[in-house]
Amino acid sequence: MERNSASLYDEYAQNPINVGRMNDPTCAAWLKGICGDTMEVYLTIEDKTITDAKFHTNGCSSTFACGSVITELAEGRNIYDALKITPYEVIAQLKQLPEDHHHCAVLAVMTLYKALADYMLKA
Numbered sequence: 598m599e600r601n602s603a604s605l606y607d608e609y610a611q612n613p614i615n616v617g618r619m620n621d622p623t624c625a626a627w628l629k630g631i632c633g634d635t636m637e638v639y640l641t642i643e644d645k646t647i648t649d650a651k652f653h654t655n656g657c658s659s660t661f662a663c664g665s666v667i668t669e670l671a672e673g674r675n676i677y678d679a680l681k682i683t684p685y686e687v688i689a690q691l692k693q694l695p696e697d698h699h700h701c702a703v704l705a706v707m708t709l710y711k712a713l714a715d716y717m718l719k720a
Contacts, residue, residue, distance in 0.1 A: 605666075606693035610658035615668035617651045624719065626711035630704035634660045638705075638712040640671070647671045647679055652705070659698035663705035666690050676713055682706055 619625070619639035627637045634656030641649035650671045652664035666687045671679045687702035688694055694702065 604693075606659075606662050606691040609662035609665040609691070613661040613665045615651050615665060615672075616653065616661070618653050619649070619651055622651075624712050624716035626708050626715055628704060628708045628711060630656070630660075631700055632656075634701070634704060636660065636664060636704050636708040638664075638667070638708045640712050640716065642676060642716055645676050647674055647676065652708070656701065656704075657698070659694060659701040660704065662691055662694065663687050663701045666702075667705045667709050671709060676716065680710065680713060682709065 618637065619641065622639040623642040625637065625639045627635065629635045634654060636656065637653040639651045640647050650668035652668055654660045654664055667682060670682050670686065670690075684699070684702040684706045687705060688699055691702070
């Protein structure tokens with residue numbers, strides 16, 4: 598990601614990207630976080646590469662920011678490389694993510710992992 602990470606949290610909290618549901622994703626997942634927020638992740642995968650990623654949440658602005666980052670990090674990656682995305686990486690990208698919202702990064706990454714597991718179980 599080639600952005601000024603210092604303001605990325607504010608940007609994605611106020612104007613999240615890749616928000617929405619897909620009608621016919623290759624795979625998808627839904628999880629509920631410890632705070633009650635839910636996250637859905639939808640992926641289109643071609644030749645084991647993520648070509649499109651979207652998310653939907655009923656969560657707070659931090660959850661929207663984390664969902665934006667995981668979809669941005671996942672797009673263009675091989676499925677095995679996408680499994681290397683960590684909550685720490687999301688937190689590092691969103692330098693201003695409040696510490697009491699670090700669980701939002703865990704929720705986003707775990708939902709991505711679950712979507713990838715859905716893909717692998719279908720293969």
